[in-house]
Amino acid sequence: MTTYSGPARLTLVDGTRVSGMASLSTNQRGGVDGWGGTFRPDRTDDDIRNAGDGLTLELPYDQTGSVAVTGVRKLLATQILVSLAGSGPAPF
Structure with missing residues (x-):
């Protein structure tokens, strides 16, 4: 398992960029590769x-x-x- 914890920026569909902290990991269970985790944005609004x-x-x-x-x-x-x-290759 590979992990990442640190600063990140989430880009919404409309192009809005939201900075925050991410905690991510890969999961390789039963031959299924994938990744995911959590994101804590610096600001909170309805768009997020x-x-x-x-x-x-x-x-x-x-x-x-x-x-x-x-x-x-x-x-x-x-x-x-x-x-x-996440979908596709993990960025970390």
Whole structure:
């Protein structure tokens, strides 16, 4: 299993870029390769809460991967945690 934890930027379908922190890992169960994890945005608004498919996650050094939001939950009064499922090669 490979992991990444650190700064990231989520690009929404409309091109809006949201900075935050990502915690990602690969999962290789039963011969199925995939990756995913969570993203904690620096700001919280309805665009992020309502995001779905067709997003891009950018890591340092211009590494990018396609992601879909699989869930959103409230962490604190002003923070949310976004669950992501990646498609294609992992960018880390």
